[in-house]
Amino acid sequence: MFEVRIHGRGGQGVVTAAEMLSIAAFEEGHHAQAFPSFGSERTGAPVVAFCRIADEEIRLREPIMNPDALIIQDPTLLRQVDVFSGLKKDGFILINTKNTFEELGLEEYARDWPADRLCTLAAIDLGLKHVDRPVPNVPLLAGFAALSGKLKLESVCKAINAKFSGKVAQGNVAAATEAFNLVLARAKDRNKEAANA
């Protein structure tokens, strides 16, 4: 079982992101279970959503306490919520930010975690560019697919089309495609650097 926890704020599409992740996993033949943290959904308040992916039926109904991956949709949460709580060693961490892990004060992860498990993405910019809204969820989801290698871009796009239609769907597909390729290209660069080092 692979467990993903998504942190963000009310209005950033945190719950929708978990739902889309489950749809993308379903499209690839997996069992998936997405659910929100059931808080009061106020704009700006910290929100958590979860997604489990497995190859057999998922019966477990507890919140995800030891995630294999974290998607952090708002870097200001780092000072407010213990987003890393229970994260498995060498788990994936994807943060919506223009900064690096070091600049965010996360030197220990930059030092101790394998580089291919960490990623930052300026997802708000991609949201503004393609959908004209500062919503980071879809670019991050595509970025997560590229970072983890768990899902194809095609499946993410299917999930987008299941949730949105018309122009919004088109814009989100474009945002997802750019985010996916950006993260893949960065991984390639890193591999090159590693090979040359």
Add this chain to the structure above:
Amino acid sequence: MLKQIEGSHAVAEAVALCRPEVICAYPISPQTHIVEGVGEMVKAGELQNCEFINVESEFAAMSVAIGSSAAGARTYTATASQGLLFMVEAVYNASGLGLPIVMTVANRAIGAPINIWNDHSDSISQRDSGWMQLFAETNQEALDLHIQAFKLAEELSLPVMVCMDGFILTHAYERVDMPTQEQVDAFLPPYEPRQVLDPADPVSIGAMVGPEAFTEVRYLEHEKQMRALELIPQIAEEFKASFGRDSGGLVRGYRLEDAETVIVAMGSVLGTIKDTIDEMRTAGVKIGALGIVSFRPFPLAAVRAALQGAKRVVVVEKTFAVGIGGILATDVRTAMDGVSINDYTVVAGLGGRPITKKSLAALFEKAVRDDLPSLTFLDLDWDIVNKQLEREKKKRRSGPVAENILRDVGSSHVAQHS
């Protein structure tokens, strides 16, 4: 057809496949998405010959349901928590009049303190209302139970609540197999009322009944539920033959073969319980589970048969009767009358507190050693409780309990308001 959708939406689609003719409901979390879903289908014309009636309260919702059902329309509504309490007078009338309404209860706690999260206090409070109550373990079962519920209700002319855990199921996206309209039509015939308000053949419904016949009318209600004990498994069998799935029935056992310890529960927590049992079985512990699908009527014989060989039973329930303890546990004890078995009641998951595999494993290990008190509140924080008890001892005007405790635990939303 396999789909990855929200539990609420799956139920809305299943209800639509049952071709209801009147839907009336008032929105309340966590039921809202279900009613929005059917409302959208009516508006879009996908659900034909169906009137969606906006009402001003839950009391009105059930009152409209009574009227439309008495007029011969297949009728559906949904509610939760305070909404269910607000309609209670009409809830009793629906069953007393023998009207086959189907209602989803998206299970949620009852206040005060106000709490929007899941437990079973709402539907269990209507335990004695005369409605049948079926509890779903998964979204697939929630969907399936609605299709079965219309058949059950209409065959007996008695209303059915389909209970599904609020948020945990209603708001979860998971895989469901959605039947086709043809399949549902073949399984569920059009509604043929046993009593109906028909201008061509006028009757009145709702007479006042005095001491000369009230007991008999009420007994016949009980007799119908006793018949349901036979009908529910039959319908589940027919359902399996038509749809190829085990769903519904009275009870469902899990790894009960040679089990010395049996965990009894209702609803979605059974999933976490099964995962916990698998791990304990691997370690050699003889443990199994019994899921209660039909809480009303309560299947005394089926429970007794399933627990017959066990040494102990642990009833995990998401509500309790203040002043005595377990509710489901009391029913289980009635089923085991005269049988020597150690029984334990565990109150868990109140007001949305997560029931974790870790806590369940520790609990079951204690139970296996017969090292449990007869009543346990799972994961109860004694520090918080004792602090408040101390405060009350020290000072007569010690303030409201909920607010005091929230301040103790540093909950942010109280800090803002105090």
